[in-house]
Amino acid sequence: MSRAEAQQAIALGDDALVLGHRLSQWSSRAPTLEEDIALSNLALDLIGQARLFYTLAGEMEGEGRSEDDFAYFRDASAFRNVILVELPNGDFAQTMMRQLLFAAFMHPYFAATAEHATHAGFRDIAAKAVKEMAYHVRHAGDWVIRLGDGTAASHRRTRAALDALWPATGELFEMDADETALAASGVVPDRATLHAPWQATLDRVLGEAGLARPDGDAHTLTGGRRGAHTAHLAPMLEDMQSLARAHPGATW
Amino acid sequence: MYTQALNTKDTSDTSRPGDSARLAVFQATIDAEDKIEANDWMPEAYRRTLVRQISQHAHSEVIGMQPEGNWLTRAPSLRRKAALLAKIQDEAGHGLYLYAAAETLGVRREELYAQLLSGKAKYSSIFNYPTETWADIGVIGWLVDGAAIMNQIPLCRCSYGPYARAMIRVCKEESFHQRQGYEIMLTLCRGTAAQKAMAQDALNRWWWPALMMFGPSDTDSIHSADSVRWKIKRFSNDELRQRFIDATVPQGLHLGLTFPDPALRLDEASGHWQHGEIDWAEFKRVLAGGGPMNAQRLAHRRQTEDDGAWVREAALAFAEKRRQAKVTRVAAE
Numbered sequence: 188m189s190r191a192e193a194q195q196a197i198a199l200g201d202d203a204l205v206l207g208h209r210l211s212q213w214s215s216r217a218p219t220l221e222e223d224i225a226l227s228n229l230a231l232d233l234i235g236q237a238r239l240f241y242t243l244a245g246e247m248e249g250e251g252r253s254e255d256d257f258a259y260f261r262d263a264s265a266f267r268n269v270i271l272v273e274l275p276n277g278d279f280a281q282t283m284m285r286q287l288l289f290a291a292f293m294h295p296y297f298a299a300t301a302e303h304a305t306h307a308g309f310r311d312i313a314a315k316a317v318k319e320m321a322y323h324v325r326h327a328g329d330w331v332i333r334l335g336d337g338t339a340a341s342h343r344r345t346r347a348a349l350d351a352l353w354p355a356t357g358e359l360f361e362m363d364a365d366e367t368a369l370a371a372s373g374v375v376p377d378r379a380t381l382h383a384p385w386q387a388t389l390d391r392v393l394g395e396a397g398l399a400r401p402d403g404d405a406h407t408l409t410g411g412r413r414g415a416h417t418a419h420l421a422p423m424l425e426d427m428q429s430l431a432r433a434h435p436g437a438t439w
Numbered sequence: 440m441y442t443q444a445l446n447t448k449d450t451s452d453t454s455r456p457g458d459s460a461r462l463a464v465f466q467a468t469i470d471a472e473d474k475i476e477a478n479d480w481m482p483e484a485y486r487r488t489l490v491r492q493i494s495q496h497a498h499s500e501v502i503g504m505q506p507e508g509n510w511l512t513r514a515p516s517l518r519r520k521a522a523l524l525a526k527i528q529d530e531a532g533h534g535l536y537l538y539a540a541a542e543t544l545g546v547r548r549e550e551l552y553a554q555l556l557s558g559k560a561k562y563s564s565i566f567n568y569p570t571e572t573w574a575d576i577g578v579i580g581w582l583v584d585g586a587a588i589m590n591q592i593p594l595c596r597c598s599y600g601p602y603a604r605a606m607i608r609v610c611k612e613e614s615f616h617q618r619q620g621y622e623i624m625l626t627l628c629r630g631t632a633a634q635k636a637m638a639q640d641a642l643n644r645w646w647w648p649a650l651m652m653f654g655p656s657d658t659d660s661i662h663s664a665d666s667v668r669w670k671i672k673r674f675s676n677d678e679l680r681q682r683f684i685d686a687t688v689p690q691g692l693h694l695g696l697t698f699p700d701p702a703l704r705l706d707e708a709s710g711h712w713q714h715g716e717i718d719w720a721e722f723k724r725v726l727a728g729g730g731p732m733n734a735q736r737l738a739h740r741r742q743t744e745d746d747g748a749w750v751r752e753a754a755l756a757f758a759e760k761r762r763q764a765k766v767t768r769v770a771a772e
Binding site for chain 2: 204208211212214215216217218219220221222223224227228230231234235237238241254255258259278279332333334336337338340341344426427429430431434436437438439
């Protein structure tokens with residue numbers, strides 16, 4: 188069981204790190220200084236969560252792997268993040284839409300974990316992360332509403348972002364045999380139970396933004412949990428890992 | 440991160456009848472070490488000097504996000520990545536407080552941005568150098584933030600209240616950044632031979648540009664007596680530079696590094712470190728736009744402004760729609 192638990196912690200860490208890294212790419216590039224600061228906040232929350240999950244995974248494995256071993260010394264095929272978080276930032280509408288789609292799922296995920304999980308390691312991280320994700324939903328949701336109901340151009344971009352990202356949302360609800368077993372024993376939430384709260388958040392925000400929930404297939408961009416990633420992840424990791432890998436064994 | 444003594448003198452005279460009595464009150468307030476506040480009367484030259492200095496400082500913070508941002512996605516550990524992201528975020532925050540302080544003097548942030556983007560407004564010359572290795576992130580914290588603190592500590596007592604108060608908060612954060620930068624250097628210097636070489640190379644490249652952050656030498660300075668009388672400037676460029684060198688050289692020696700100045704030596708009699716001549720031609724060239732990164736820094740900023748224009752327009756349009764809807768709702772009730 189502890190191997191499956193560690194895999195779960197790694198997957199949660201990978202989601203957080205990859206999305207946090209993507210958000211950090213906005214630094215000094217945001218539409219306003221205030222938003223630059225806000226995007227850094229979101230990124231810092233996620234990088235912080237990744238560190239906690241990797242540390243937990245290392246403890247569960249008991250093989251001495253550190254947070255940086257997980258982040259810097261695995262190739263793309265070993266990453267277990269969902270495709271949604273590795274997609275490029277695109278424009279500001281796409282970044283905010285991706286954040287909404289992800290956070291609207293992770294908020295109830297962490298709420299359920301903090302309340303019900305039988306494993307203290309997951310519960311403690313979730314108790315902290317649930318507050319952060321509430322802010323992410325609010326911040327990204329406010330922007331999706333503003334952009335959706337702003338100008339014709341911003342509406343068009345927001346619509347395009349939703350259409351582009353929708354096919355990657357189904358993977359948020361996928362569970363393999365290990366995760367299903369963990370959910371059955373109460374270690375992690377059953378993802379299927381989170382579909383209703385996720386959809387309720389989306390419907391509220393999209394309704395105010397003047398956007399309809401797409402009816403297309405939400406499962407065409409999938410495979411990240413099995414290590415089958417898009418072509419976007421490897422170059423992102425190569426850049427991120429380049430310095431650490433150039434000096435193996437060094438302390439920074 | 441930092442304000443630079445650019446020592447441009449305001450020469451235009453816009454005094455009006457009746458100003459002499461108000462001027463006497465203004466100067467007496469300053470002489471008593473009280474603060475001038477946004478709504479107090481002030482000479483136009485004082486206002487313009489402050490707008491120029493505060494906005495240059497704000498622009499420096501915002502442009503200063505770029506050289507460090509160059510290593511953000513490649514930071515070699517998650518701890519360093521989070522710390523660097525938080526540091527750059529602090530710089531954006533400093534930019535915000537400083538633009539807000541400038542706005543109390545009757546200018547708008549958009550006007551100040553426009554001056555930056557057109558190349559009319561200056562920012563610190565230090566940010567026109569490239570960050571070639573990770574050690575540059577350490578050296579920027581240690582030297583550039585260290586120099587910034589030397590320049591800015593006296594500004595916490597500046598006569599203009601909103602600027603002085605912004606500086607108190609900025610200095611606290613800068614001092615944290617400086618320690619963090621020194622800790623990066625210490626880790627590199629205790630690390631592998633390659634890491635130590637990286638640290639030495641970074642010091643070699645940044646030492647002289649850091650000394651230039653204090654502005655022209657006092658002998659060549661078109662230093663304005665007004666700034667001293669108005670208690671905007673309390674120490675000369677050379678005095679501040681000397682304090683910085685005296686504080687920094689022992690730190691570098693403790694790291695086991697050497698400074699790229701063969702003339703550097705401790706004068707036992709005065710207790711001060713004497714240094715070689717600064718390349719003022721380089722200083723003037725970089726300040727005038729001829730540094731290695733000037734064009735790229737401004738191009739990045741302009742691109743960001745262009746890319747974000749539709750977002751800002753959408754936010755304004757949305758706010759206006761909501762305002763109209765509220766007016767209609769109130770009218771209907």
